[in-house]
Amino acid sequence: MPAVVIEDVHKRFGPVEVLKGVSLSVEAGQVVAIIGRSGSGKSTLLRCINGLEICQSGRIEVAGHVLDRDPRRLRELRKDVGIVFQSYNLFPHLTVGENIMLAPRIAKGLESAEVRKLAVDVLAQVGLSEKFDAYPDNLSGGQQQRVAIARSLAMRPQVMLFDEVTSALDPELTGEVLVVMEKLAKGGMTMLLVTHEMNFARNVADTTVFMHQGKIWEAGASAEIFAAPKTTELKSFLGAGMH
């Protein structure tokens, strides 16, 4: 069974229809890159998957949970679906370790010894073991974003969503975050990422989805999408991005 199933999803903000019938299926272990211009609906689609945006019609099933508005069921879904944001959104009043341990402890009810071990593990995974007791304010943007990834990983999610996670970073800090994400992808994590990093999409994502005007305009194996785009819209998008 696919890890993510999206069927004919429509979403409007007031009079503006942002998603005009989007369908997408992602197998477990697959990495899917979603590309497109700003306003094409790609971030909105990602945020619909974990219920941060509520779509008006259509069906979304992720990690075995059917998305609905009931808070209890939504929380069950979110225990299995991690999201990382463009602006990191770490909790500034908590240390790195506390940021990571909070949700496994209070949302999943794990023992504190277990949670601590979990935090140590995921921090090592993103290469920041020495920052356990640091506060987010004392970290660089790249480090904060790696902590945010570790915080999501500590929930042991089945699916991870990445919403333009390197867009707020200086070029030299982008690399360290992408390295962590590539390692995750190789480790078999199911990942959906909205990104402007075309090289990353081409080299790491199995599938690339090009969104345009609220629809999936073109989708396919990343190698093909980048080597031989079919629609003029994708050609012009990739052309503009290359220079």
Next chain:
Amino acid sequence: MTTFGWPEFLFILRSAGWTLLLTAVAFAIGSLGGGALAIMRLSRGRVLAQAAKAYILVIQSIPVLMVLFMSYYGLSLFGIELPAFFAASASLAIYVSAYLAEIWRGSIESVPYQQWEASSSLALTRTQQYRYIIIPQAIRISLPPTVGFLVQLVKNTSIVSVVGFVELSRAGQLVNNATFRPFQVFAAVAAIYFLICFPLSRLSRYLEGAMHAGRGH
């Protein structure tokens, strides 16, 4: 006519104790009310939110003096004679609750909405979000304006002298009536207010600086 000597000064100093006590009681009770009102105001229950909003609007739009007159003179019409201290602290607490409710609601609302998104994405319940994520950050944001309001409160307690309660200002008036040394007497009274408020103001400024330094967000 007596002179402004040591006994008179001690009388003023003791009255400063009443000012402090009145401030403390009004602030303590007002905080409880203000906290409850802030949460009501932000709750999803429309009736609760509207009731809190109406209360805050009414209290902020009338002078505290009217609340004081109503609780002291008004209630006595019905045979309820409140002791002056009780009427004074109750009236001030009502005033404090309406203002703190707004300060604290503003503080809660100024926690960036991304903090709500991040914590809800980690499967926290709304109560857990308030307790672990939102309130701790809101408290930091609210400290400087809350302490600033406390300084105002210390000075505003002087209005309760109108119902005959002898606090710092009223004590100064009484001593002046007996000694007619307005400059010495009121300078002493002012100095005592200053000694109470100045450290609080400094604390507020310090907190403001510390909060900014602690938030590179």
